[in-house]
Amino acid sequence: xxxxxxxxxxxxxIVVALTVVSSCSLIPRAGPNKKEIYAGSVQQExxxxxxxxxxxxxxxxxxxxxxxxxxxxxxxxxxxxxxxRPGDVLSLTIWENVDKPLLGPEGQVAAVLEEVQVDxxxxxxxxxxxxxxxxxxxxxxxxxxxxxKLEEQTPDPQVEVRxxxxxxxxxxxxxxxxxxxxxxIERPTRTLTAMLANAGGxxxxxxIAQVTVLRGNMRGQIWLQDLYENPQLDIALRGGDRIxxxxxxxxxxxxxxxxxxxxxxxxxxxxxxLEAIAQVGGINANQGDPTGVFIFRNEAxxxxxxxxxxQELEGSQRMVYVLDLTQxxxxxxxxxxxxxxxxxxxxxxxxxxxWDKTIASITGTLTSADTIGSLGGL
Numbered sequence: 615x616x617x618x619x620x621x622x623x624x625x626x627x628i629v630v631a632l633t634v635v636s637s638c639s640l641i642p643r644a645g646p647n648k649k650e651i652y653a654g655s656v657q658q659e660x661x662x663x664x665x666x667x668x669x670x671x672x673x674x675x676x677x678x679x680x681x682x683x684x685x686x687x688x689x690x691x692x693x694x695x696x697x698x699r700p701g702d703v704l705s706l707t708i709w710e711n712v713d714k715p716l717l718g719p720e721g722q723v724a725a726v727l728e729e730v731q732v733d734x735x736x737x738x739x740x741x742x743x744x745x746x747x748x749x750x751x752x753x754x755x756x757x758x759x760x761x762x763k764l765e766e767q768t769p770d771p772q773v774e775v776r777x778x779x780x781x782x783x784x785x786x787x788x789x790x791x792x793x794x795x796x797x798x799i800e801r802p803t804r805t806l807t808a809m810l811a812n813a814g815g816x817x818x819x820x821x822i823a824q825v826t827v828l829r830g831n832m833r834g835q836i837w838l839q840d841l842y843e844n845p846q847l848d849i850a851l852r853g854g855d856r857i858x859x860x861x862x863x864x865x866x867x868x869x870x871x872x873x874x875x876x877x878x879x880x881x882x883x884x885x886x887x888l889e890a891i892a893q894v895g896g897i898n899a900n901q902g903d904p905t906g907v908f909i910f911r912n913e914a915x916x917x918x919x920x921x922x923x924x925q926e927l928e929g930s931q932r933m934v935y936v937l938d939l940t941q942x943x944x945x946x947x948x949x950x951x952x953x954x955x956x957x958x959x960x961x962x963x964x965x966x967x968x969w970d971k972t973i974a975s976i977t978g979t980l981t982s983a984d985t986i987g988s989l990g991g992l
Contacts, residue, residue: 645869645870645960645962646962647906647962647963648903648905648906648962651664651908651934651962652664654934655934661932662910662931662932662933662934663918663921663922663931663932663933663934664934664936665921665922665933665934665935665936666935666936666938667935667936667937667947667948667951668947669943669947669950671921671935671951672947672950672951672952674917674920674921675913675917675921675935675951675952676950676952677914677917677952677954678883678884678952678954679864679955681824681835681836681837681840682834682835682836682840682847683827683834683836683847683849684832684834686832687827687829687832687834687849688846688847688849690849690850690852691850692804692805692850696752696753696754696777697750697751697752698732698736698748698749698750698751698752698753698756698777699732699736699749699750699783699853700732700733700734700735700736700749701731701732701734701783701853702731702732702748702749702777702783703729703730703731703732703777703778704730704731704732704738704748704753704756704775704776704777704778705726705727705728705729705730705775705776705777705778706726706727706730706740706760706773706774706775706776707724707725707726707727707773707774707776708724708725708727708760708764708771708772708773708774709724709771709772709773710724710725710768710769710771710772711768711769711770711771711772712768712769715768716741716742716764716767716768717741717742727740729778732748732749735749736748736749736750737749738756740760740763742763742764742767742768743759743760743763743764744763746759746760746763753775753776753777754775756775757773757774757775760773760775761773783798783799783853784796784797784798784799784853784854785797785799785809785851785852785853785854785855785856785857786855786856786857787809787810787813787857787859788856788857788858788859789858789859789860790816790817790818790823790859790860790861791810791813791814791815791816791817791859792813792814792815792816792817793813793814794813795813797809797812797813799851799852799853803851804850804851805848805849805850805851806825806827806841806848806849806851806857807841807842807848809851809857810825810857810859816838816859818859818861819861819881820838820839820842821839821881821882821883822861822862822879822880822881822882822883823837823838823839823859823860823861823862824836824837824838824859824860824861824862825837825838825841825857825858825859826857826858826859826860827849827855827856827857828855828856828857828858829852829854829855829856830854834849837883838859839883861879862879862880862883863879864879864880864954864955865877865878865879865880865955865956866878866880866885866890866953866954866955866956866957866958866959867957867958867959868890868894868959868960869958869959869960869961870902870959870960870961870962870963871897871898871901871902871903871961871962871963871964872891872894872895872896872897872898872902872959872961873894873895873896873897873898874894874895875894876894878890878893878894880953880955881893884952885952885953886948886949886950886951886952886953887907887909887937887948887949887951887952887953887959888945888948888949888951889949889953890953890957890959891907891948891959891961894959897939897961898961901963901964902961902962902963902964903961903962903963903964903965904938904939904940904944905938905939905940906936906938906961906962907936907937907938907939907948907959907960907961907962908934908935908936908937908959908960908961908962909934909935909937909951909953909957909958909959909960910932910933910934910957910958910960911932911933911934911935911954911956911957911958912930912931912932912933912956913930913931913932913933914930915927915928915929915930915931918930918931918933921933935951937951
């Protein structure tokens, strides 16, 4: 190849290299850089508010899901373990002090009525005593009622009433429980925590376990950790309650120069930005920029107004929160900033990383140009 041609080839290579430098989009990278993110701000006619996180912002955004039981659940008192309910089964034994009893053959000491089930309306039928309301009464109350009614027909009847197993005072437990199934409400298991223990306890990490109680049309949900830390939330159970124990389904997405890029489930009830970074393996030491940690979120109107100090906003707002871990209090701010369900955590690449890629692109381009030139001279 002639000297003029060689110079021409190298000039082309330089032009290509300059084009690479001027257009970062040609350089492979994990996502946008800080300049591109800021370009999407409202201040630059974008549609997102870019906010630097400080102590005031952490307080305004410290909103976590509120789980707990309503007053209807908490004000429901513990029902006596002997209270009869529809569906319960009773066993009746009646002694009569006569030779020819009403309820049995002649000479029989006692009449035994096994498995007398309380009907849906709460009544039982006893021969010669008639239809008796059982639901809401105790076995002792029912005994007195039957004795009073039979006294009109046989002298001094002696009555024994016992409650046996039935389906009127049971709850069902499903989910992450040691032994799923249907359990009767008994004296030791009349509250939620006692019933959970009776079913073998929770089989998932307690910090992310949620307990849901369904009672008719009512629904209550609570963190297992809160349930044990606040005894007043240990609600009394009712027959027919359905109890579900499941793992927290909240998650955030990690992208950019982090240890891993994926959708990550919460491992604690309350997660800070610092914990989220640690959970994904930290910031990549060879690529990440600790001054460019971003959290993308659709923020509720009320929170957005507090963060921005503006009252004219309507609806949820796109917010981009910026954390600079190199600031004197940067680590403390990241520790206090709360991550929420659906957040996107993004760490930009350090400028030196982009520069290294650019140099590599230039070096590779020049090397290719020299190779072409050497081939042309063959």
